[in-house]
Amino acid sequence: MEYPYSFEELVECFKLLPGIGKKGAERMVYHVLSMDEDQVKRLSxxxxxxxxxxxxxxxxxxxxxxxxxxICKDTSRDQSTICIVESPRDVFAMEKLKEYNGLYHVIHGTVSIMDGKTIEDLNVMSLFDRIDENVKEVIIATNPTREGETTSLFLARLLSQYDISISRIANGLPMGSNLEYADELTLLKSLEGRKKL
Ligand SMILES: [Zn+2]
Structure with missing residues (x-):
């Protein structure tokens, strides 16, 4: 027997979320059914x-x-350092450390030869607009994956035209891992042990 349309439709919607299979989606729909109307409205x-x-x-x-x-609005932050990360999730991971007080630049992805994604496809041009006499250091904190490393090389090359210090977070993070999943101590060590490029 098939589920009624509205039920099935919500199952299909929940299945769009990462890590949610059919069983999990069905469980969620049964739960939504048991919620009162105010809660459902809040969710939607x-x-x-x-x-x-x-x-x-x-x-x-x-x-x-x-x-x-x-972060950009906060004038008490160190305006001379910009940390480049792949995604907003990485900003939150770094902020959890409560150690880094500079600014960020989110490039939204990586260079990927497989997907035909070049450095121009990333949010990089706006980074160059930000580099003025106030900026002293740029920290490249792309993930230690093959794509992250390739992106780091491109960025370092492009940034070398400026009179600033360029550094790369250290190799304490396991290869292939993501900043957001790294434990805080490892991420902190990686930031502190950053190497000049
Ligand atoms: Zn901002």
């Missing part, structure tokens, strides 16, 4: 509002609800 509003209100910071590319993110 939250989904709509997320898409409607989320923007990318015009300066660094991090997610925010205004033109600029909270």
């Amino acid at each position: 509003d939250a989904l709509i509002n997320l898409k409607k209100n989320m923007k990318y910071c015009q300066k660094c590319g991090h997610i925010c609800e205004d033109e600029l993110c909270d």
Whole structure:
């Protein structure tokens, strides 16, 4: 016997989420059925509002609800250091350390020969616009994956035209791993042990 249409449709929607299979999706739909109407409305509003209100910071590319993110707005942060990361998730991972007080630049992905993605496809041109006499160091914190390393090489080459210090987070992170999954101590050591390029 098939599920009623509305039930099946929500199962299919939940299956779009990462790590959710058919069984898990069905369990979630049964749970939604048991929720009261206010809770369901809150859930559906939250989904709509997320898409409607989320923007990318015009300066660094991090997610925010205004033109600029909270980090770019914060003038107490060290304006002389920019840390390049692949995604907003990496910004949150770094911020959890409560150790880094500089700025970020989110490039949204990596160079990928397989996917035909070049350095120009990334949020990189806006990074060069940000480099002025105030910027002293750029830390390349792309993930220690093959794509992350390739991207790091491209970035280092492009940045070498500026009179700034360029560094790469150290190899403490296991090859193929992601910043966001690294434990805080490993990430901290990797940041502290960054090497000049
Ligand atoms: Zn920003």
